[in-house]
Amino acid sequence: MTMLSTNRNSNRVETTSIMKANRAVLQVVMAQQTSDGAGVNLKRSIGKHSLSELDPFLLLDEFRSDDPNDYIAGFPSHPHRGFETVTYMLAGSMQHQDSNGNTGNLTAGSVQWMTAGRGIIHSEMPQQEDGLMWGFQLWVNLPAKDKMCVPRYQDIPPADVQEYVLENNGLIRVIAGQSNGLEGPVKDVVTRPLYLDVRLPEQAQWTHPIPSHHTAFVYVFEGEGYFGKTETDPGRKISSSHLGILGRGDTLMVETGDHPVRFLLLAAQPLNEPIARYGPFVMNTRSEIEQAFQDYQNGRF
Ligand code: FE
Numbered sequence: 389m390t391m392l393s394t395n396r397n398s399n400r401v402e403t404t405s406i407m408k409a410n411r412a413v414l415q416v417v418m419a420q421q422t423s424d425g426a427g428v429n430l431k432r433s434i435g436k437h438s439l440s441e442l443d444p445f446l447l448l449d450e451f452r453s454d455d456p457n458d459y460i461a462g463f464p465s466h467p468h469r470g471f472e473t474v475t476y477m478l479a480g481s482m483q484h485q486d487s488n489g490n491t492g493n494l495t496a497g498s499v500q501w502m503t504a505g506r507g508i509i510h511s512e513m514p515q516q517e518d519g520l521m522w523g524f525q526l527w528v529n530l531p532a533k534d535k536m537c538v539p540r541y542q543d544i545p546p547a548d549v550q551e552y553v554l555e556n557n558g559l560i561r562v563i564a565g566q567s568n569g570l571e572g573p574v575k576d577v578v579t580r581p582l583y584l585d586v587r588l589p590e591q592a593q594w595t596h597p598i599p600s601h602h603t604a605f606v607y608v609f610e611g612e613g614y615f616g617k618t619e620t621d622p623g624r625k626i627s628s629s630h631l632g633i634l635g636r637g638d639t640l641m642v643e644t645g646d647h648p649v650r651f652l653l654l655a656a657q658p659l660n661e662p663i664a665r666y667g668p669f670v671m672n673t674r675s676e677i678e679q680a681f682q683d684y685q686n687g688r689f
Pocket of ligand 1: 463466468473510
């Protein structure tokens with residue numbers, strides 16, 4: 389008991405100092421080449437054995453190719469239940485269709501935030517026969533109380549993603565959350581995500597706040613930069629196709645040297661709930677997964 393009461397005080401001090409700290413990079417994970425859908429080649433950084441999840445993030449894929457053989461097969465009809473899928477396009481065009489008759493075109497710079505909830509069956513197929521197809525798919529978990537919610541889409545055209553130009557000519561696209569007084573177009577997501585696409589030129593320094601209780605990571609997809617410098621940590625160099633998991637704190641510091649860098653900064657509230665996962669279904673228990681299969685097979689999606 390003495391230990392507890394003593395620690396309570398020192399914990400408070402420690403928490404305060406953490407609150408004001410820069411976040412360090414705890415671990416750097418290299419994205420792995422894999423294939424999904426009907427044979428789309430992509431790089432996966434979350435959702436594979438070495439990083440199966442980063443609560444509440446369940447998956448991060450980058451698809452980037454100018455060879456149609458890498459993407460033309462697309463993602464034909466498949467179900468989802470229990471989480472959210474987020475597509476962010478940088479180049480190319482995909483057509484989206486679902487079992488409720490919704491349809492939409494995902495073009496360069498656009499975002500689709502789909503809350504699968506209790507269930508959706510959809511397809512994402514390339515709308516091009518050649519040229520560059522480039523983008524990201526992120527999966528964000530839902531808490532138990534929202535896993536069976538009514539499915540919802542937020543289809544965001546490129547023009548609705550506000551951009552902030554930094555003094556050093558860097559550029560921030562604000563997809564979700566807040567940055568430099570701009571508010572992302574994605575609204576009312578239960579895990580309160582921050583989703584930024586950040587470009588920094590060479591010889592630049594950039595600091596950005598991140599809600600202190602959020603899980604956070606960066607994914608570098610062009611160039612390289614030095615991430616996570618703190619009072620006690622020199623920071624880590626992270627280059628293209630690598631993900632950096634950020635430690636606790638409430639800001640991130642990024643510096644560049646001789647190369648520019650472009651990366652995603654993602655943060656969201658962790659759920660701290662059990663995860664039962666099988667393919668396109670992510671629930672809390674194994675029996676809920678079995679129920680998802682039954683519902684899907686019996687046409688209840
Ligand atoms: Fe999907």
